[in-house]
Amino acid sequence: xxxxxxxxxxxxxxxxxxxxxxxxxxxxxxxxxxxxxxxxxxxxxxxxxxxxxxxxxxxxxxxxxxxxxxxxxxxxxxxxxxxxxxxxxxxxxxxxxxxxxxxxxxxxxxxxxxxxxxxxxxxxxxxxxxxxxxxxxxxxxxxxxxxxxxxxxxxxxxxxxxxxxxxxxxxxxxxxxxxxxxxxxxxxxxxxxxxxxxxxxxxxxxxxxxxxxxxxxxxxxxxxxxxxxxxxxxxxxxxxxxxxxxxxxxxxxxxxxxxxxxxxxxxxxxxxxxxxxxxxxxxxxxxxxxxxxxxxxxxxxxxxxxxxxxxxxxxxxxxxxxxxxxxxxxxxxxxxxxxxxxxxxxxxxxxxxxxxxxxxxxxxxxxxxxxxxxxxxxxxxxxxxxxxxxxxxxxxxxxxxxxxxxxxxxxxxxxxxxxxxxxxxxxxxxxxxxxxxxxxxxxxxxxxxxxxxxxxxxxxxxxxxxxxxxxxxxxxxxxxxxxxxxxxxxxxxxxxxxxxxxxxxxxxxxxxxxxxxxxxxxxxxxxxxxxxxxxxxxxxxxxxxxxxxxxxxxxxxxxxxxxxxxxxxxxxxxxxxxxxxxxxxxxxxxxxxxxx
Amino acid sequence: xxxxxxxxxxxxxxxxxxxxxxxxxxxxxxxxxxxxxxxxxxxxxxxxxxxxxxxxxxxxxxxxxxxxxxxxxxxxxxxxxxxxxxxxxxxxxxxxxxxxxxxxxxxxxxxxxxxxxxxxxxxxxxxxxxxxxxxxxxxxxxxxxxxxxxxxxxxxxxxxxxxxxxxxxxxxxxxx
Numbered sequence: 001x002x003x004x005x006x007x008x009x010x011x012x013x014x015x016x017x018x019x020x021x022x023x024x025x026x027x028x029x030x031x032x033x034x035x036x037x038x039x040x041x042x043x044x045x046x047x048x049x050x051x052x053x054x055x056x057x058x059x060x061x062x063x064x065x066x067x068x069x070x071x072x073x074x075x076x077x078x079x080x081x082x083x084x085x086x087x088x089x090x091x092x093x094x095x096x097x098x099x100x101x102x103x104x105x106x107x108x109x110x111x112x113x114x115x116x117x118x119x120x121x122x123x124x125x126x127x128x129x130x131x132x133x134x135x136x137x138x139x140x141x142x143x144x145x146x147x148x149x150x151x152x153x154x155x156x157x158x159x160x161x162x163x164x165x166x167x168x169x170x171x172x173x174x175x176x177x178x179x180x181x182x183x184x185x186x187x188x189x190x191x192x193x194x195x196x197x198x199x200x201x202x203x204x205x206x207x208x209x210x211x212x213x214x215x216x217x218x219x220x221x222x223x224x225x226x227x228x229x230x231x232x233x234x235x236x237x238x239x240x241x242x243x244x245x246x247x248x249x250x251x252x253x254x255x256x257x258x259x260x261x262x263x264x265x266x267x268x269x270x271x272x273x274x275x276x277x278x279x280x281x282x283x284x285x286x287x288x289x290x291x292x293x294x295x296x297x298x299x300x301x302x303x304x305x306x307x308x309x310x311x312x313x314x315x316x317x318x319x320x321x322x323x324x325x326x327x328x329x330x331x332x333x334x335x336x337x338x339x340x341x342x343x344x345x346x347x348x349x350x351x352x353x354x355x356x357x358x359x360x361x362x363x364x365x366x367x368x369x370x371x372x373x374x375x376x377x378x379x380x381x382x383x384x385x386x387x388x389x390x391x392x393x394x395x396x397x398x399x400x401x402x403x404x405x406x407x408x409x410x411x412x413x414x415x416x417x418x419x420x421x422x423x424x425x426x427x428x429x430x431x432x433x434x435x436x437x438x439x440x441x442x443x444x445x446x447x448x449x450x451x452x453x454x455x456x457x458x459x460x461x462x463x464x465x466x467x468x469x470x471x472x473x474x475x476x477x478x479x480x481x482x483x484x485x486x487x488x489x490x491x492x493x494x495x496x497x498x499x500x501x502x503x504x505x506x507x508x509x510x511x512x513x514x515x516x517x518x519x520x521x522x523x524x525x526x527x528x529x530x531x532x533x534x535x536x537x538x539x540x541x542x543x544x545x546x547x548x549x550x551x552x553x554x555x556x557x558x559x560x561x562x563x564x565x566x567x568x569x570x571x572x573x574x575x576x577x578x579x580x581x582x583x584x585x586x587x588x589x590x591x592x593x594x595x596x
Numbered sequence: 597x598x599x600x601x602x603x604x605x606x607x608x609x610x611x612x613x614x615x616x617x618x619x620x621x622x623x624x625x626x627x628x629x630x631x632x633x634x635x636x637x638x639x640x641x642x643x644x645x646x647x648x649x650x651x652x653x654x655x656x657x658x659x660x661x662x663x664x665x666x667x668x669x670x671x672x673x674x675x676x677x678x679x680x681x682x683x684x685x686x687x688x689x690x691x692x693x694x695x696x697x698x699x700x701x702x703x704x705x706x707x708x709x710x711x712x713x714x715x716x717x718x719x720x721x722x723x724x725x726x727x728x729x730x731x732x733x734x735x736x737x738x739x740x741x742x743x744x745x746x747x748x749x750x751x752x753x754x755x756x757x758x759x760x761x762x763x764x765x766x767x768x769x770x771x772x
Contacts, residue, residue: 382735382736385672385732385734385735386734386735386736387734388732389731389732389734421765422765424765424769425732425765425768425769425772428769428772429772432772
C-alpha cells in the first residue's frame with residue numbers, strides 16, 4: 001500500500017523486519033552482482049535510441065560494442081562529457097550507440113570500467129516484458145485459485161473468496177445493514193497487501209483498457225495464457241474484465257453509490273492468500289470511488305459493445321452502472337473518505353490504506369469525458385467543458401483528469417460533430433507537458449525524461465517514469481513526432497537498467513532485477529523467484545519505511561528488501577502503465593516505418 | 597440561409613471584438629464601476645487621460661472596486677485583461693495578499709459559482725504592466741465579476757485599460 005503511512009503500519013513493519021532479521025525461511029533467488037555500466041538489460045529496438053550510462057571514471061573517452069559470442073568489436077564511440085543531475089552528487093557519462101542498428105547480442109565495453117550486462121538489439125525485444133507485465137495482474141487475482149497450467153511454479157490455492165463481505169458501519173444503509181454480507185468477489189489485490197481499493201483499481205483498469213483502445217489489433221495477437229479466455233477476446237481485456245466485475249459489485253444497486261474499498265481491519269501478515277482468514281468489510285461510499293466506477297464502466301461499455309457474443313449484456317450493464325453512479329455522485333459531489341474521522345466513530349477501526357483524496361474535480365472531469373465519449377450526451381459535455389480550465393498533470397490515483405483527455409482525443413471521431421473541436425485544446429495541453437519532458441530529457445543525466453528532476457523520486461517513482469512514457473506515447477499517436485516515442489522508450493530503458501542503481505526494476509526481467517519485493521505472495525510462497533513481471537516502486541527519497549539505505553542520493557534510495565515498502569513494493573497502478581508502455585512500443589515497433 | 601450565416605458571422609465578429617467592460621479606461625471616471633474606495637485620477641494613466649487609483653494605508657483592510665460584466669448567451673471563451681501599476685505595495689500575511697486583479701463567475705441572479713480566480717498579484721513598486729487571462733466559460737455562467745483590490749496590504753494601485761472580450765476557440769488556444 002503506497003503513500004498512506006500510518007502508525008499502525010509502522011508497528012506492523014517493525015515486526016516484519018524482526019521476522020526477516022531472525023531468519024524467516026524465505027528462499028533466496030541467486031544473487032547477481034550489480035552492473036557497473038547501466039543500460040536497458042532487455043535491449044533495444046534497432047531503429048530507436050540506444051545508450052548506456054556510467055557514473056565512475058573511465059580510463060579514456062571511448063567505448064566499444066562487442067558482439068556475443070564472437071567477441072568482436074563491432075562499433076566504437078565516444079563517451080559524452082560529464083553530466084550533472086542538479087539534485088545529487090552523482091555525475092554521469094553517456095555512451096550513445098544509437099547509430100548501430102544491426103540486430104544481435106552484444107555488450108558495451110568501457111576501458112577502466114568493464115563490461116555491461118549482455119543485451120539484445122532486436123525487433124520484439126520487449127515482448128517478454130509486455131507479456132509478463134500483463135500476466136502479473138493474473139497473479140494478483142483475488143478469490144481465485146491459480147492453476148499450474150497457467151501460473152506455472154507460482155500456482156496457488158484460492159484466497160479471499162469475498163462472497164460474504166461484511167457491511168462496515170460506515171457503509172450501512174436501510175437496505176444493507178451493518179454486519180450483513182454482500183458478494184464482492186474477484187478483482188485484483190492492490191499491491192503487496194490483500195485489500196482492494198476502488199480508486200487504485202480505477203486508474204489501473206482504465207490504463208489497461210486504454211492500452212487496448214489505442215492498439216486493438218496488436219492486442220488480438222498478444223497471448224498471456226489466461227484461464228477462461230473467450231474466443232477472439234484479447235487477453236488484456238480478459239484480465240481487465242476480471243477486475244471490472246469486482247468494481248461493478250462494489251456499487252450499491254439501491255442508490256448507485258460505490259464503496260471505497262474491500263478490506264481487512266488491518267493488513268494481513270506476510271502469509272499466502274489461502275491462509276488469510278481475517279473478516280473483510282466494504283467501507284463507506286465516496287465520491288472518488290463512485291466517479292472511478294463511472295469512468296471505468298463507461299469506457300468498458302464502449303469497448304465491450306464489440307464483444308456481444310462473448311459478454312452478452314455486459315456492455316449495457318456497464319453503461320447503466322456508470323449512469324447510476326454518475327447520478328449518485330451528482331447528489332454527493334464532495335463526499336471524501338476520511339478514515340481517521342471514521343475511526344473515531346466506530347469500534348471497527350480500519351488501518352489499511354486510505355487513498356484519501358479530497359479534491360474530486362479531476363475525477364469529475366475524467367468521468368464526464370468517459371461518459372461523453374461513450375454516449376455523446378450533452379450533459380456530460382457540459383460537465384467536462386466546465387472543468388476544462390483546470391491544469392492537468394501526470395496521472396496518479398488521486399490525479400486522474402488527464403485520463404479523460406486521452407480518451408477524448410482517442411475517441412475524437414466517435415464524438416458528436418459539435419463537440420469535436422475541443423480535442424485540439426486537449427492536445428495542446430498534453431503537448432505542453434510532453435514538450436517540457438523532451439527538453440528535460442535532453443539535458444538529463446541519465447538520458448531519459450525520468451530522473452531529470454528531483455521531484456521524480458517519490459513513492460512509486462517508477463510509475464512516474466511509466467506514466468510519463470504513456471503521456472509521451474499519446475503525444476506521439478496524435479502528432480506522429482518520433483521524438484516523443486524515443487523519449488518514451490528512454491524511460492523504459494531507465495526502468496530496465498539505465499538508472500543509478502543498476503537494477504532492472506521489473507521482477508524476472510533483465511540480468512539484475514528485484515528478488516525480494518514487498519509482496520506477500522512472493523514472500524510467503526516458498527519459491528525462490530518472485531512472481532515475474534511486477535514493477536517495484538523504485539527510488540524514493542522519502543524513505544518512509546525507516547530502513548537503512550546505502551546512499552542518501554535520491555536516485556539511489558532503493559533497497560531490494562522485502563521490508564522496504566517505500567521503495568520495493570509492487571502495485572497494480574504501477575504495473576498498468578508498464579503494460580501500456582511495453583506493449584505500445586512492441587506494437588509500434590512492428591510498424592517499423594513509424595519509428596525509423 | 598446564406599444571408600443568415602453571413603449575419604451570424606458578422607454578429608460574432610462584432611461581438612468577438614467588442615470590449616464588454618463599460619468605461620474600462622476610466623475616461624468617465626468611475627462610471628460603471630462599484631467602488632469601495634477607488635478614485636479616478638488624471639495624473640497617472642497608461643492610455644487616454646485617466647486611470648483608477650486605489651490607496652490603502654491599512655493592511656488589515658480590503659479595498660477595491662468591481663464591475664459585473666454580462667456575457668452574451670452561450671459564450672464559451674473570453675479574454676480578460678488590464679494594465680496595473682503599483683507604488684509601495686507591501687507584502688501581506690498570506691502569499692496571495694497584494695494588489696490584485698481577479699474575477700468571479702456568476703450564474704443566474706448573480707449567484708457566485710466557485711471561488712474567485714486570481715489573474716495578477718503585485719507587490720512593491722512596478723510600472724504599468726499588462727495582465728491577461730484567457731478563460732473557458734463554464735456552462736451556466738451568465739456574467740463575470742471583475743475585481744481590483746488591495747487585498748490586506750497597504751500601498752497604491754493604478755488600474756487602466758480593463759477589457760473583457762469574447763474570443764474564438766482558435767484565439768483561446770493561442771494562450772495555451
